[in-house]
Amino acid sequence: MVASAPALTLPLDRAGKKEEDRELVRLSQNGNEAAFEELVRRHQQRVFALVGGILRRPEDLEDVAQQVFLKAYLGIRRFDQRAAFSTWLYKIAVNECWDYLRKKKVRPLVYEADLSEEQVSRLDGIVSADRPPETASARAETREVLERMLSALPEQDRQLLVLKEMEGFSVQELADILNLNVNTVKVRLFRARGRIMDVYRRRMVSGGKAAGSQSAPGKG
Amino acid sequence: MASEKDLGNSGCRNYEAVLEDYLDGALGADDATAAEQHWQNCASCRNALEQAAASVRILRLAGRSDGPGPAFAPTVMARIRSGEQDRLIERAGFWQPLVRLGWRFAAAATIVLCVLVSYDAGWGRRTQRDIAAVRLNGVSDLFAPDPANAPTNRDEVLMMVAETNHAK
Numbered sequence: 317m318v319a320s321a322p323a324l325t326l327p328l329d330r331a332g333k334k335e336e337d338r339e340l341v342r343l344s345q346n347g348n349e350a351a352f353e354e355l356v357r358r359h360q361q362r363v364f365a366l367v368g369g370i371l372r373r374p375e376d377l378e379d380v381a382q383q384v385f386l387k388a389y390l391g392i393r394r395f396d397q398r399a400a401f402s403t404w405l406y407k408i409a410v411n412e413c414w415d416y417l418r419k420k421k422v423r424p425l426v427y428e429a430d431l432s433e434e435q436v437s438r439l440d441g442i443v444s445a446d447r448p449p450e451t452a453s454a455r456a457e458t459r460e461v462l463e464r465m466l467s468a469l470p471e472q473d474r475q476l477l478v479l480k481e482m483e484g485f486s487v488q489e490l491a492d493i494l495n496l497n498v499n500t501v502k503v504r505l506f507r508a509r510g511r512i513m514d515v516y517r518r519r520m521v522s523g524g525k526a527a528g529s530q531s532a533p534g535k536g
Numbered sequence: 537m538a539s540e541k542d543l544g545n546s547g548c549r550n551y552e553a554v555l556e557d558y559l560d561g562a563l564g565a566d567d568a569t570a571a572e573q574h575w576q577n578c579a580s581c582r583n584a585l586e587q588a589a590a591s592v593r594i595l596r597l598a599g600r601s602d603g604p605g606p607a608f609a610p611t612v613m614a615r616i617r618s619g620e621q622d623r624l625i626e627r628a629g630f631w632q633p634l635v636r637l638g639w640r641f642a643a644a645a646t647i648v649l650c651v652l653v654s655y656d657a658g659w660g661r662r663t664q665r666d667i668a669a670v671r672l673n674g675v676s677d678l679f680a681p682d683p684a685n686a687p688t689n690r691d692e693v694l695m696m697v698a699e700t701n702h703a704k
Contacts, residue, residue, distance in 0.1 A: 349613060349617075352613070352616075353609050353610075353612075353613050356608070356609040356612050356613070357609045360603060360604050360608050360609060361600075361603035361604075364601065364602075364603050364604050365600060365601050368601050369601075378608070381604065381608070382608075382611065382612050382615060385612045386612070386616060386619065389616050390619075442597050443593075443597070446593065448596070448597050448598075448599045449597075449599075452602075455598070455599050458597055458599075459598040459599070459601070462594070462595060463598075477591075477595060478595075481591070481592055481595035482596070482598050482599070482600065482601070483600055483601065484600060486560075487556070487560065499553050502552060502553040502556040502557065503552045503553055503556075505556055506552040506553070506556045506584075506588060509587065509588040509591040509592070510587055510591075512591050512594075512595070513587045513588075513590060516591075516594065
């Protein structure tokens with residue numbers, strides 16, 4: 317039975333988010349619901365990013381993310397804290413994504429890799445401006461164009477680039493989550509970068525932009 | 537540790553991991569200086585770095601995805617609480633299948649008992665009726681010994697049986 321949730325007071329002088337996570341995990345293991353809710357709040361953004369990066373199905377994103385935290389809650393008493401809570405949670409998230417895709421017998425949503433002339437022009441504008449769009453709608457458009465471009469890559473390359481560059485996961489985190497050697501992640505990332513730039517150049521050429529024009533990246 | 541030997545494109549060992557570390561800012565100051573010196577003389581490594589740096593710039597323009605709304609955590613906790621209740625109910629109902637089985641067994645046993653009792657009662661009534669009928673009709677029991685005319689030998693027994701059958 318879930319214990320009643322007393323008011324959560326964490327020592328403010330405790331240094332480091334990981335240390336705080338450890339304390340929250342310990343409290344959660346003792347049935348403190350408020351501690352677990354705080355863990356959910358702390359990690360929901362990254363779990364969303366991770367699940368979204370793998371599934372690319374916005375309609376199922378929230379459901380799968382909730383399922384991740386439910387599984388974490390059910391398993392938290394068995395979590396021995398040898399790894400960071402975030403690593404353990406992200407592994408649950410990755411497994412949940414694969415389970416979900418297998419059960420639903422669906423593939424991650426695949427955008428059509430080809431960009432329209434308008435999208436190529438928009439991409440050129442974004443890259444020329446060299447700063448993220450300010451409005452939410454423009455950011456969403458930019459993301460859609462970039463995700464279309466990323467769809468031309470093999471799935472693992474796409475996931476690595478999305479999680480690393482768009483969602484801000486570190487190489488070490490990616491290695492832990494995907495059960496890969498750190499060096500392997502670095503090499504795959506680097507090769508994926510080469511591939512995406514090939515795609516970018518091809519799109520720009522087919523969109524009527526000369527490769528190597530002033531706005532093309534890679535020269536600075 | 538990146539050395540001059542570690543860097544370079546096709547001919548440079550481990551260049552991908554070193555370049556990735558450089559992009560990530562994970563190379564130490566000495567290693568980064570050594571790498572930069574190498575790139576001044578190695579065009580292929582320099583090109584690879586420029587491509588990779590450009591990809592970082594482009595992809596980061598998208599920005600991070602939007603997180604869940606403020607209702608996410610309370611929703612998760614509500615699901616956890618309802619799940620806990622379900623589990624409690626499930627745990628309380630651990631013996632439920634055995635209890636259900638017990639009830640079924642008791643019902644079956646009652647039915648069998650009723651059948652047996654009613655059968656026995658019916659049989660008993662029929663037997664009593666038969667005895668009463670025999671007494672009423674004065675039919676003697678074939679096998680009941682008649683002390684007055686008790687046969688003394690085998691022939692008399694046979695004769696008595698034959699007479700009785702004939703009389704019927």
